[in-house]
Amino acid sequence: MREFPDSNGFFCNVGPDGESRSRYGGRYVAETLMPLIGEIEAAYDAARDDPEFNAELAALQRDYVGRATPLYFAERLTEHFGGARLYLKREDLNHTGAHKINNALGQALLARRMGRNRLIAETGAGMHGVAVATVAARLGMRCTVYMGATDIERQQPNVQRMRLLGAEVIAVTSGTATLKDAMNEALRAWVAGVDDTFYVIGTVAGPAPYPRMVRDFQSTIGREAREQILAQTGRLPTALIACVGGGSNAMGLFHPFLADAVEMIGVEAGGEGLDSGRHAASLNGGSPGILHGNRTYLLQDDDGQILDAHSISAGLDYPGIGPEHAWLHDSGRARYVTAKDDEALAAVALCCRLEGILPALESAHALAEAGRQAASRPPTQSLIVCLSGRGDKDMKTIIDHLVSEENRA
Amino acid sequence: MIPTVSDTEIQTDSRLARCFERCRAQQRGALVTYVMAGDPDLDTSRALLEQLPAAGADIIELGMPFSDPMADGVAIQRAGQRALKGGQTLARTLDLVRDFRRQDDRTPLVLMGYLNPLVRYGERRFLEAAAEAGIDGLILVDLPYEHGATLTAQARDLGLARIPLVAPTTPGERLPALLAQGDGFVYRIAFNGVTGSRALDLDHADALERQVIALRRHRALPVAIGFGVRDAGSASGAARIADAVVVGSALVERLADEGVDAALALTRELAKAVREARS
The missing domain is CATH 3.40.50.1100 (Rossmann fold)
Structure with a gap:
């Protein structure tokens, strides 16, 4: 397999004829910065x-950040969904509370x-x-x-x-x-x-x-997780699940598994739903373009103007995505789905009640998809979910929404 | 030996070449005025554009509004936002160019902006439409020469100059490849920063002049100085060093604050300064 990115910073999908089908990345910046x-x-x-x-x-x-972070078997969430075994990569336990x-x-x-x-x-x-x-x-x-x-x-x-x-x-x-x-x-x-x-x-x-x-600095997530799951279960996981805004925690988890027969699922912020137009799902609801120095999928209008993203989580509220994800998406090596604002909120509440862990709203998007995946798969399968950060910072948003929900009820 | 493009590849019979030839004959620098297409609305923008040459603009740079102009300061950011709010699109910018060309076939028109709207339009299709509309050149802020070979070749085929940007940080070893993709003129950015964020530092004009001379040694193209030209003093200072002087943010601000007539008055003032700089 060829190593990407290439010397120009591109991640390329090459057809059987050796011609490049699509490429993402690059260095599209002003001359002053080149x-x-x-x-x-x-x-x-x-x-x-x-x-x-x-x-x-x-x-x-090790001594300042607190690595390695645990790979934690979420027993009660697993029981709740009644399917595949869920493992949480606890990036929320890092110093400063996220990956x-x-x-x-x-x-x-x-x-x-x-x-x-x-x-x-x-x-x-x-x-x-x-x-x-x-x-x-x-x-x-x-x-x-x-x-x-x-x-x-x-x-x-x-x-x-x-x-x-x-x-x-x-x-x-x-x-x-x-x-x-x-x-x-x-x-x-x-x-x-x-x-x-x-x-x-x-x-x-x-x-x-x-x-x-x-990606390289974040790949410590995937390297640790790979060793930990092998030590705990003796096998590689069936699938990896992580939220994607720009996509750094997902890329960090995915990259060390690229050569393995392991499914990869990235979860974009579906906001109020893809049909509503209020979302941050660049891969599911965008198209290729150039922004912030790289060629990638973007939320944009017909004139190439960048559109506003929307997500309940500020960390996913971005109209683009890392170019390596665009590449993995086009090649089919990774799959990208969405979770909506309300699904993420529900996942926060569930994770708090069953595991005693308050996840960040960003990470809760991955948990929402993990629930769906776990429920549809047998207990012989195992899923690693990146719990990319803790939710203390989101308390105001979470309480506001849960209270307004209670008022509606 | 520095690799350069052979003289046959350089476009000599173009509006840009003829413009610089006229200025040289008059022993003066050229004034390049930047305005944002569709700012604050299409009619105002058209009216300003049509009157700029008579006010002394030798070359017009027409900004293509973009939602995320990462190399521009506040003045041009706001101009772009006003234009987009008024419904400006790349297609409408080309319409504006066609309107202008109906009454002026002499003043060079150069488009300046960011790559994404072009990519969305289709790069090849855009270049063809721009050439057909009467555009003479392109300045693309976020397209370094490393990624520009294809677009440059297509532009050359259509007689469009890809005007290269050279920064204070650009080391000598980048220049041969960078300038080899250039036509029309070279745009020398006066300082490290976004457009309009500082005034041209005339105390260090000697250093800038040496760099301009070095640029001309690499490639026989006129050199324009831009970023930081705000008034007669800075325009005159830049015109003593370079073949052309670009005014952008100051003009865009004047238009926003005081309207078309005031913007034209500033143009006349700067044109006078540029014309008298070497006398």
Whole structure:
């Protein structure tokens, strides 16, 4: 099998004639950034092969982040659905409460190695922002986080937390004032700060080498899960299930299993339903285009203008998706389905009651699909679900919705 | 030896080439004015466009509005949002070009913007429509030369210049390949940042001038300086160094704040500064 991305940062589906059928990724950025992106790629490739870099990353992952995270057999959820066995990869138990720190730590160490002491980041739900602010504090670096004004409103605890950690949080009011606009603003700040700034992109998107680099830093999820399931059951799982916005937790879980006979299911945010037009399902409801430095599936209109995404979870509220997912989707290697806002909310409640675990609204999309999959499969099968983050940050949204539901009843 | 494109590939008989030839004969720089297509609405945009050449614009850059202009500052972001709100599309931008061409067959018109609307329209189909409508060149902010070979070849076939952007960060080793895909003129970005975010730093004009001279050594194309040209002083400073001066955000702001006549007044002021810069 050919290794992707290729040297131009493309993930290609090649036909039997050797011709490329579709390709995703690339480096579609302004000329000002092109030389720096090349430097980052070279520095990353050198760091990857450097035992010292890897030893420092591994030590911090163990002692600071708290890895390895458990692979937990969810006995009562399994019993509830009465089918396949459900295993939860507990990324919610990481320091800062989500998988985001795996990548933030890796990129911050790379930035320091490159002599860049100012980190910038975009954030939606705030989990990536908190992770970057945290590692910036730990490594003694300056940090600015760009966050949509709409998201600042719905994720207040994370905003306060980033400020407490010493980061500057900048409210982005342009466009729809959500994650995509935060990313636009971070890219603008990067162009202006190209001399000293490192942009820590939080998902498997953006110009090459980011999709590959973020995937590699997140692949620790899948590597651990693979070892853990083999140790616990003696076999590989039947399927992997993870939510996808940009898709970093899913890519991290999927990638180490790509060569295995294991199904992969990505769950997009269905919002109020695909037919409503209010969703964030780029693969199920979008088409290929170019945004934020890469070619991928996007929510867009007939004129190529990017459309607003909608999801109850701020972390999935993005009109694009990482290019490697677009590639896996087209090739059929992974399957992408949707879970709606209300299904995610129901999954939060169920997981709380049966397992005593409060999942993030993002992760709850994966749990909603996991329930459907488990119920339709025999107990001889096992499913690994990425519980990508914890739901403390979502308490206000969850309570508001559950209360309004009770009022309706 | 620096690889360059042979002279036969360079488009000599084009509106852009003739425009730079006229300016050279008059021993002056060219004024390039950027306006956003459809800002704030189609009629205003058409009226401004038609009057720009008489006010002293030698070349017109027409912005193609995009929902996510990641290399633009606030002024051009807002202009794009106003245009989109008014229903501007790529097809309507080409209509605007056709209208303009009916009364002006001389002023070069260059489209500037982002790749996605073109991809959606169909790149080949778009280039054909643009050439047919009377467009002379294209500036695509998010298409680095690494991904641009196919589009450049198609554009050349149709007589469209793909105007390359060169940044302060662009190292010498990128220039041969970058400029080999270029036609028309080279757009030298004056500083690291988004459009309109700073004023041109005339204290360091010597360094910029050396870089412009280095650019011309790589490829015999006119060089335009853009980003940060806000007034007569900066226009004059840039015109002493380069073959052309681009004004964008300042003009777009003037239009938004004070209307078409004020935008034309600024154009006249800048045209005067550019014309007198070398005398």
